[in-house]
Amino acid sequence: MTNGLGVYVEDGEAVNNSGKNINVTDVTAGSSSVGMAAVAAAGKTAKVTNDGTITAVGDAMAMNVADNSEGVNTGTIVANEVALSPTNIFKKQ
Numbered sequence: 001m002t003n004g005l006g007v008y009v010e011d012g013e014a015v016n017n018s019g020k021n022i023n024v025t026d027v028t029a030g031s032s033s034v035g036m037a038a039v040a041a042a043g044k045t046a047k048v049t050n051d052g053t054i055t056a057v058g059d060a061m062a063m064n065v066a067d068n069s070e071g072v073n074t075g076t077i078v079a080n081e082v083a084l085s086p087t088n089i090f091k092k093q
Contacts, residue, residue, distance in 0.1 A: 011044035038069035
């Protein structure tokens with residue numbers, strides 16, 4: 001995959017439910033694929049929540065959160081075969 005995107009939110013909320021998987025693999029140099037992204041449009045709010053599993057391989061990112069958005073991980077993120085804690089919460093304003 002090159003510059004792929006699984007779930008993108010500009011206004012509202014998206015949830016990867018428990019028992020569901022998002023798998024993203026990007027092995028192309030200079031490319032950045034993302035499993036879930038929240039990037040709020042002007043004057044809006046965006047939120048992505050992972051209650052399931054996101055697997056990111058290569059240069060892929062599991063979650064990208066920017067511009068007054070919120071990302072919550074209560075599930076499992078596996079990045080390059082290393083499982084991250086389900087209590088990770090990322091927020092950038």
